[in-house]
Amino acid sequence: MVPWYASPLIYSKSRAPQLASHITRAQRSGLPGATFKSPLTRTTNAATMKRNRDLACPRDESRPQGKSCDEYPVATSKEGLSAGGQRRTFPGCSIPTVPSRTGAKGASACMISVSDQNYQGGMNSSFYKAERMLDGDPYRVLIGD
Numbered sequence: 001m002v003p004w005y006a007s008p009l010i011y012s013k014s015r016a017p018q019l020a021s022h023i024t025r026a027q028r029s030g031l032p033g034a035t036f037k038s039p040l041t042r043t044t045n046a047a048t049m050k051r052n053r054d055l056a057c058p059r060d061e062s063r064p065q066g067k068s069c070d071e072y073p074v075a076t077s078k079e080g081l082s083a084g085g086q087r088r089t090f091p092g093c094s095i096p097t098v099p100s101r102t103g104a105k106g107a108s109a110c111m112i113s114v115s116d117q118n119y120q121g122g123m124n125s126s127f128y129k130a131e132r133m134l135d136g137d138p139y140r141v142l143i144g145d
Contacts, residue, residue, distance in 0.1 A: 052080030
């Protein structure tokens with residue numbers, strides 16, 4: 001890996017349409033990760049990852065059957081909700097108590113299919129390993145096909 005190059009993590013829209021929709025809307029609302037100018041930054045700190053998940057997708061929040069709470073930026077990034085900002089969501093995400101917002105700080109949460117969520121987890125793990133991503137390495141999140 002070239003240290004200054006933000007490698008692209010590319011999710012398939014056809015393989016995970018709900019995930020792709022959530023990430024696209026989150027990035028359009030101003031959250032980072034889509035560009036070289038505003039990449040995400042890998043974290044390997046377990047406490048940061050847990051806090052990102054807990055703040056964006058609280059365990060006590062109800063989940064529709066067959067759905068899982070997805071957070072963006074991903075919990076394995078330093079730009080997650082533990083870095084500041086407010087929680088946001090979008091119409092159709094099945095989180096009625098959280099408003100839509102814009103801005104570069106914060107995190108988006110959306111209920112997506114468990115299969116899309118599992119796909120994302122596998123893609124993230126494979127990407128971090130293949131790209132030899134270390135703590136502090138930049139990367140971009142893109143949607144393909």
